[in-house]
Amino acid sequence: MRVASSTLYQQGLASMNYQQGALMHIQQQLGTGRSILTPSDDPVGATRALGVSQAQAVNGQYATSRNQANIALAAEENALDSVTTITQNIHTLLVQAGNGTMSDADRGSLATALEGLYNQLLSLANSDDGNGQFLFGGTRSGSAPFTQSAGASTYIGDNGQQLLQVDVARQMPAGNTGREVFMSVTGGAGxxxxxxxxxxxxxxxxxxxxxxxxxxxxxxxxxxxxxxxxxxxxxxxxxxxxxxxxxxxxxxxxxxxxxxxxxxxxxxxxxxxxxxxxxxxxxxxxxxxxxTDMFANLQTVIDTLRQPTAADNDRANLGNVLSTAMRQFSNSLDNVLTVRASVGSRMNELDALDDVGTNRDLTYSQTLSGLQDLDYAKAITEYYQRQVALQGAQQSFMQIQGMNLFKYL
Incomplete structure (x- = not known):
């Protein structure tokens, strides 16, 4: 059988190209530290690695959502801490107002002090997170949830909750509505x-x-x-x-x-x-x-304290208003403390979910490492094998190239 010289050249060139390509592939693996450079290197492994990478990315998004929820809840906790202090101060002034030795002028001064607490409470009810999003507006967080007109405060937020997906099967409210905090009481309020x-x-x-x-x-x-x-x-x-x-x-x-x-x-x-x-x-x-409206209840007390108590029935009416208000604000304080407990519970849950998410991310990283990371000892051995094979192909081609009868003439 006669083999053409062109065939010898083509086969020699193809062999050298193949060995050189294999050598370059090993070099790329060594340079990147990855065993899978293209899906064709390991179709099954590449598919599994893609699935694990996507799961890890989703887990990272959960971590971002948990961080956002923590920031929102921390801002709410700070606001509720101030609301608690103001509510306690209101209750103290209500007890003071019940002192029968106080004059109308003294009660007027207390009304002014309570009005200042009213404004502080309203300011806290319209707190934002520093980015223009109001804490107690529900899903209408872009505008102040409470408005004041003609001495009355009105809630214009909604009852919806902003839910964040903080884990695979957990959606968490990132805050509480103004109605839940300032216009509600606990179920056991009596x-x-x-x-x-x-x-x-x-x-x-x-x-x-x-x-x-x-x-x-x-x-x-x-x-x-x-x-x-x-x-x-x-x-x-x-x-x-x-x-x-x-x-x-x-x-x-x-x-x-x-x-x-x-x-x-x-x-x-x-x-x-x-x-x-x-x-x-x-x-x-x-x-x-x-x-249950803290603002309406406080405004009733302020208006009553500013009325003169000339007759016995006026003093009796004042006493009844103060007794009612003390019970109402005691219930409101219990409600605020319950909401704070709920906020703290959610923050604790986020910490626990962070630990779970961190462990899950570590598992994903280990799985990806097993699928993608290069075995350097094996790769270096193969690198030298490919290098020897390329040199052999080159020397073989040189010898075949020298098979020419004309040099014997």
């Missing part, structure tokens, strides 16, 4: 008693205590009405106003009133002292229905 500003008598009520939350009427709104019987004695009747029926169904009474009167009804109790007049009323409502 009852709030209120006096009627139109009362002409001097009846005042004391601290409300829960006695039996399992009572069938517990949670119903009630009203205590005073009337004079045929003998001229004052008596009271308690009706259930939550039914909406007219007349409201009677729960207790009529009962002869003697000061102090201990009222135990519907699973809660309180004392009433003073001398009511016929037509006077007291309302008893679950805390969630008795005014």
């Amino acid at each position: 009852y709030v008693v209120k006096g009627n500003p139109a009362n002409t008598g001097t009846a005042t009520f004391g601290t409300v205590s829960t006695t039996d939350p399992s009572h069938p009427l517990y949670g119903h709104a009630l009203q205590m009405s005073f009337t004079a019987n045929a003998a001229g004695q004052m008596e009271y009747t308690i009706t259930d106003t939550s039914t909406g029926a007219t007349p409201a169904p009677v729960v207790a009474g009529p009962v002869i009133y003697n000061s102090p009167a201990h009222v135990d009804v519907a699973g809660f109790s309180f004392n009433v002292t003073g001398n009511p007049k016929a037509g006077d009323t007291l309302t008893m409502q679950p805390a969630s229905e008795a005014g």
Whole structure:
């Protein structure tokens, strides 16, 4: 069989090109430290490495979301800490305002001090995170959640929560709405008693205590009405106003009133002292229905403190307003502390998820290392083998090139 010279040249060139290409491939692997330079090097390994890389990138995004959530929650915690202090200061001033030796001017000064706390509270309710995003606006974080007009503050945010995907199966609220913080009470807040500003008598009520939350009427709104019987004695009747029926169904009474009167009804109790007049009323409502807006409750106290107390019924009305406000702000403080506990719990959870995410990222890195990282000992050995093979191909080509009869002429 005759082999053409061109065939010998082509085969020699192809052999050298192949060996040189293989040598360059090993050089690239040594230079990058990777065993897979192209998917064709290891199709299965390349596919697995791609999947692990994507999972690691997603895990990194979870870490970014956790960092954002931590920043938002830390800002909220700082604001809630100040809200707690202001609420405690309000409660202290309310107790001070109940001092019977204070004059109208003294109470006016307290009203001014409370007005300053009102403005501080409103400022905190409109706190932002430093980037123009308001903390308590819900999903409407681009504008201030509370507005003030004609002495009243209105919540214009929404009840939505900004959820961040902080882990594979965990979406976490990055904050709380203004309604949750400043216009809510806890589920166990109990009852709030209120006096009627139109009362002409001097009846005042004391601290409300829960006695039996399992009572069938517990949670119903009630009203205590005073009337004079045929003998001229004052008596009271308690009706259930939550039914909406007219007349409201009677729960207790009529009962002869003697000061102090201990009222135990519907699973809660309180004392009433003073001398009511016929037509006077007291309302008893679950805390969630008795005014949960901290701003409205504080404004009521400020307005009342600025009114003169010339008559006994004025002083009784002031005492009832202060008693109601102290109970309301005690409930508000409990609610703020509950929200703070929720914020702290979420921050602790983020720390735990960070630890899990760090360990997961380490696992991904180890898996990728096993799939992609180069075995240097094996690669260097192959490098020298390819180098010898290239040299052999080159020398073989030189010898074949020398197979020419013309040199013997």
